[in-house]
Amino acid sequence: MADILKNEEINTMIYTIGAGVGSDFSLEDANYDKIIIMTDADTDGAHIQTLLLTFFYRYMRPLVEAGHVYIALPPLYKMSKGKGKNEVVEYAWTDGELEDLRKKFGKGAMLQRYKGLGEMNADQLWETTMNPENRTLIRVTIDDLARAERRVNVLMGDKVPPRRKWIEDNVKFTLEESGVF
Numbered sequence: 001m002a003d004i005l006k007n008e009e010i011n012t013m014i015y016t017i018g019a020g021v022g023s024d025f026s027l028e029d030a031n032y033d034k035i036i037i038m039t040d041a042d043t044d045g046a047h048i049q050t051l052l053l054t055f056f057y058r059y060m061r062p063l064v065e066a067g068h069v070y071i072a073l074p075p076l077y078k079m080s081k082g083k084g085k086n087e088v089v090e091y092a093w094t095d096g097e098l099e100d101l102r103k104k105f106g107k108g109a110m111l112q113r114y115k116g117l118g119e120m121n122a123d124q125l126w127e128t129t130m131n132p133e134n135r136t137l138i139r140v141t142i143d144d145l146a147r148a149e150r151r152v153n154v155l156m157g158d159k160v161p162p163r164r165k166w167i168e169d170n171v172k173f174t175l176e177e178s179g180v181f
Contacts, residue, residue: 001059010055019060027062035063036137038072038129040116047155053140054152061142069140074120074129078112081105091128093136 001022004010014021018031037052039045049071056064063069075091079101082088088105092098102109114120120128129135154162 004055004059017060017063019063021059025060025062027066027068030063030068033068034070034137035068036070036072037140038074038117040118041074041076042115045116050151050155054149056140057142057146057149064140064142067139070137071140072129073136073138074114074117074125076114077101078114078124079105079109080112081109 005014005021016031017035019026019029035056037049039048053069056069073093075093076095077092077098078089079092079098080087080089090101090104092101098111112119117125117129127134151166154166157163
């Protein structure tokens with residue numbers, strides 16, 4: 001616990017939530033009803049999510065048990081067609097949704113692939129990921145957290161073979177991500 005409390009971001013999160021940590025955690029003192037984890041929709045973002053979920057699981061478990069922890073799902077793609085008042089914009093969260101948009105928009109549509117939240121302007125981020133009327137949130141359950149903790153133990157543990165196997169089974173590297181191109 002002492003090592004965790006040395007981390008500035010973790011300390012800021014503990015202070016902001018306002019409910020303490022570990023055995024001192026009190027759900028009644030929490031400043032928020034929803035804790036929303038919002039990360040890039042890539043492998044780095046998934047790793048950050050896993051670390052945060054493990055933290056909540058280990059040190060603020062009542063927050064999760066009460067259903068107060070969520071994961072925001074930012075879109076992977078933006079497709080647009082037309083200009084000015086005639087512009088039509090839609091977003092896709094999966095490759096399947098993207099294919100549906102390609103069929104719907106037809107030729108001449110512009111496609112943008114979001115590699116991270118930083119590629120969205122403030123309006124796009126609000127419209128797709130932050131606006132309560134439009135956003136997609138996944139409520140985190142204890143099962144999700146147990147899986148996250150196991151993943152952290154594999155990825156951050158001392159044993160290399162399980163980590164290598166998990167990476168080989170679950171991570172798809174592309175030339176674009178590797179920085180070769």
